[in-house]
Amino acid sequence: MIPIAKPLIDEKEIEEVVKVLKSGMIAQGPRVAEFEEKFAEYIGVDYAVAASSGTTALHLAMLAAGIGKDDEVITTPFSFAATGNCVLYVGACPVFVDIDPQTYNLDPNKIEDAITDKTRAILPVHLYGQPAKMDEINRVARDNDLVVIEDAAQAHGALYKRKKAGSLGSMGCFSFYPTKNMTTSEGGIITTDNQEMADNARILRAHGEKERYSHVVLGYNFRMTDIAAAIGLVQLEKLDDFNERRLENAEYLTEHLKEIPGLEAPFVLEEVRHVFHQYTIRVGEGKRDDFMKFLTESGIGTGIHYPIPIYQQKLYKDLNFSANCPEAEKAAKEVLSIPVHPGLSVEDVEKIVSVLSEAGDELF
Numbered sequence: 608m609i610p611i612a613k614p615l616i617d618e619k620e621i622e623e624v625v626k627v628l629k630s631g632m633i634a635q636g637p638r639v640a641e642f643e644e645k646f647a648e649y650i651g652v653d654y655a656v657a658a659s660s661g662t663t664a665l666h667l668a669m670l671a672a673g674i675g676k677d678d679e680v681i682t683t684p685f686s687f688a689a690t691g692n693c694v695l696y697v698g699a700c701p702v703f704v705d706i707d708p709q710t711y712n713l714d715p716n717k718i719e720d721a722i723t724d725k726t727r728a729i730l731p732v733h734l735y736g737q738p739a740k741m742d743e744i745n746r747v748a749r750d751n752d753l754v755v756i757e758d759a760a761q762a763h764g765a766l767y768k769r770k771k772a773g774s775l776g777s778m779g780c781f782s783f784y785p786t787k788n789m790t791t792s793e794g795g796i797i798t799t800d801n802q803e804m805a806d807n808a809r810i811l812r813a814h815g816e817k818e819r820y821s822h823v824v825l826g827y828n829f830r831m832t833d834i835a836a837a838i839g840l841v842q843l844e845k846l847d848d849f850n851e852r853r854l855e856n857a858e859y860l861t862e863h864l865k866e867i868p869g870l871e872a873p874f875v876l877e878e879v880r881h882v883f884h885q886y887t888i889r890v891g892e893g894k895r896d897d898f899m900k901f902l903t904e905s906g907i908g909t910g911i912h913y914p915i916p917i918y919q920q921k922l923y924k925d926l927n928f929s930a931n932c933p934e935a936e937k938a939a940k941e942v943l944s945i946p947v948h949p950g951l952s953v954e955d956v957e958k959i960v961s962v963l964s965e966a967g968d969e970l971f
């Protein structure tokens with residue numbers, strides 16, 4: 608089976624983890640500080656605050672921006688649940704706005720209509736590794752005095768007009784979950800140029816402590832460990848190479864997909880560098896499930912990112928959420944991700960293309 612994702616860990620990560628284990632400092636310590644410094648430099652921002660996951664990074668970012676009870680945050684329903692949940696954690700209300708059917712990202716033209724006097728922030732997601740249309744989103748935010756928090760969980764190293772994802776809003780939040788473009792095992796990080804938000808996030812991630820045992824606000828334990836940071840430091844050095852291989856695989860797939868009926872390749876905006884966290888196609892005419900079954904039976908791993916818009920999840924239905932997002936609902940029925948990760952061999956990519964063609968011939 609060619610898996611849909613595969614973390615690439617070698618001796619270097621193992622050596623660095625062993626060093627940490629032998630050092631006696633295995634919680635948050637100097638390696639986390641070093642990782643924060645290097646990640647901030649890589650993204651091109653002044654500050655980075657590491658966290659225990661992408662979800663806790665998003666939660667901290669909401670708190671650090673002062674978002675809370677009765678506030679509204681505009682976001683996309685076509686994402687992993689954490690994008691909506693981080694808004695709920697702080698007692699605020701996610702307002703779901705439809706996606707652009709080409710990029711699957713938040714449609715900036717639909718944001719303005721969703722703004723009320725309670726709106727405090729916009730939370731765009733750079734889905735599958737392609738940055739959202741940030742100029743348009745930032746313009747709406749500026750005009751309406753809103754904070755922009757990027758969910759860059761899938762976009763390490765992605766560019767929008769030559770600037771890195773994570774440096775395009777007030778704060779960016781990354782995930783280092785093992786399937787992501789780089790990993791720390793579990794882990795996350797906030798990137799920002801805003802010193803106050805960075806300080807807030809730092810205090811909130813460690814029990815609201817300004818100094819040891821002096822708790823100034825209700826904080827959490829959302830710290831990253833030095834073990835995770837040691838993995839992250841090695842992975843960060845490999846990230847550009849990993850992304851290059853993702854792009855090569857994506858180019859090969861797109862070139863061959865054109866010839867296969869019933870399939871739509873990913874659309875890439877001219878002004879971005881897409882880093883293909885996922886290579887996600889649309890399968891037409893209600894054939895997605897059959898297509899997926901054919902691929903699975905032929906040894907190709909697949910994934911649906913995402914099968915249910917966030918507001919249609921049981922949790923959100925129970926909370927009486929609803930939204931008018933026909934494009935997100937359509938995409939949820941049609942998208943299918945196929946392997947694109949840097950662990951694929953040339954033979955793997957060739958096999959994927961040949962199975963896709965067979966499936967196309969059989970089903971369309």
Ligand SMILES: Cc1ncc(COP(=O)(O)O)c(C=O)c1O
Pocket residue numbers: 660661662663686687689690732758760761781782783784794795
């Ligand atoms: C878009 C998006 N946001 C948030 C998260 C949450 O990150 P984590 O799994 O590290 O908590 C993920 C990752 O799964 C994600 O894909």
